Amino acid sequence: MFIVTAKEMYDIDHYTMHEAGLDGKILMENAGRAISGRMEKFMDKSNKITVFAGAGNNGGDGFVIARTLYNRSYDVQVFQVVPDQKITGDAHYHKLLYLNYGGRVFSSDDHGHLVSRLDETDVIVDAMVGIGISGKLRAPISDIAERINQSDATVIAVDVPSGLPADEGISNFQSVQADYTYMVGAAKMTAFLESTSPYYGGWEKVDIGFPASSFPMCSSRELWGEEQYRETMPEREKYAHKGKHGKGLIIGGSSKMPGSIAMAAKASLKAGTGLLTVASSETVIRMIASHCVEAMYQPVPESDGYLTDDPDLSVSDYDAVAIGVGMGRSNRSAAAFRHAVQDTNGPLIVDADGFYHVKPLLDQLAQREHPTVLTPHPGEMAELMDVSIPEVLKNPFRLSAEFAEKYNVYVILKGRHTLITAPDGRQAVNDTGNPGLAKGGSGDVLTGIVHAMVMQEQGIFQALCNACFVHGAAADWMVENSRACHDLMATDVIEGISMVYRAIS
Ligand SMILES: NC(=O)C1=CN([C@@H]2O[C@H](COP(=O)(O)OP(=O)(O)OC[C@H]3O[C@@H](n4cnc5c(N)ncnc54)[C@H](O)[C@@H]3O)[C@@H](O)[C@H]2O)[C@@H](O)CC1
């Protein structure tokens, strides 16, 4: 499923109508019919349905929904939230059809009727404003939005809850709070932002007949879920040997945080790494070796509990190197970091305290011939980019793309909707995971899975998307079957990896 901005959606519309030749009225018919069909799961024939229709094509969708439901014997009334003369074009065509079928349209200026109808309404259809919104919701629609939000009815939004644009970048907005949103043709960016996604309620995409080829032409952003995982995750060959699945190195750990690297190592092995070496201080190795017996260990010198550089550590001998987990922010470790950036001869994954060390080396990352992967959460991303955390949360798509392009890195911006970005601008939002992952250790496990995935036979971008998918799906499986979000531990997520591999292939 593609994720679009308003401009991209209008480009898809334009292509469909003017290049492929499908009439806009038919698209609107398809949208309204698809939504009314799916809405029926929320209703029965005794329900009263009130449709709020605006002036644009979003309102047009509303008139099709009203006609379809009216024609199926539902008790439907439409409240038009703009004067008659504002309803033009395809929306006007569908308004007339609705009237010709016998439907009734009222003005939202008739407050008495509006209030009494809302009192008895079971289902509200919000078709006031869609992705054509500009700025904050204006009166009278802003007042009606407030009334809708106070009502006890089930609120179904058409395309987007009225008040939200498709694009990221907003902070001052007022929106209808939907229980469920049917997004038309493609998912909209605001469905994945921390501040706006809750207004969508549950959601799904409805297909209205846009040519499949128009989406990749207009957008390079998609939602990564089970379908994409199944399509891209490589199968293990029958005669594969351990060397085929990657010879990996993880560098990190400090005496204060020995667990991090242990979890990353376990996750890496569990996710499929063929041969794993853990490079850490002797103190850390003593603490963790019995917890991860499958790994090999390479002691490196330490100072005051922190790793220092070991010039003899041959980072170039490994297929992929992960560095940073549990490493701490001591400047004693800076040289070890530079060593990994300069000599790693394959994908380099940087996480956690690694960001502190990598920041002065960003220009060097840009020169690396092999992929570099950074896995920050919004706070770490803000520090890397010298912007505020609210700024990152407001513009995650744009900031990740700018950063990835500038420094030639892959970025995994972690969060409720983890966003994966490639240096060439491709982006994916991961579809799995739950609040149980908001806990110390989750990031270490993700690093381990990413480390394993980049060594399997798949494109690097797909590898990162699949790593995020497996991480979230493992957490989901555990929460569905044996844990709750409260008690889910990072080590449980490692256990869940097996279930994902067994269940989805
Ligand atoms: N072919 C198409 O163009 C299709 C469009 N579709 C629907 O059309 C929508 C986009 O249609 P439009 O481009 O006509 O735009 P919208 O219908 O989303 O919005 C435009 C209307 O909203 C009003 N408006 C804008 N900002 C406002 C604000 N801040 N406060 C109050 N009112 C405001 C404008 O005055 C205008 O009347 C999509 O969201 C989708 O629902 C679907 O029917 C599929 C096909």
Ligand SMILES: [K+]
């Ligand atoms: K809407």
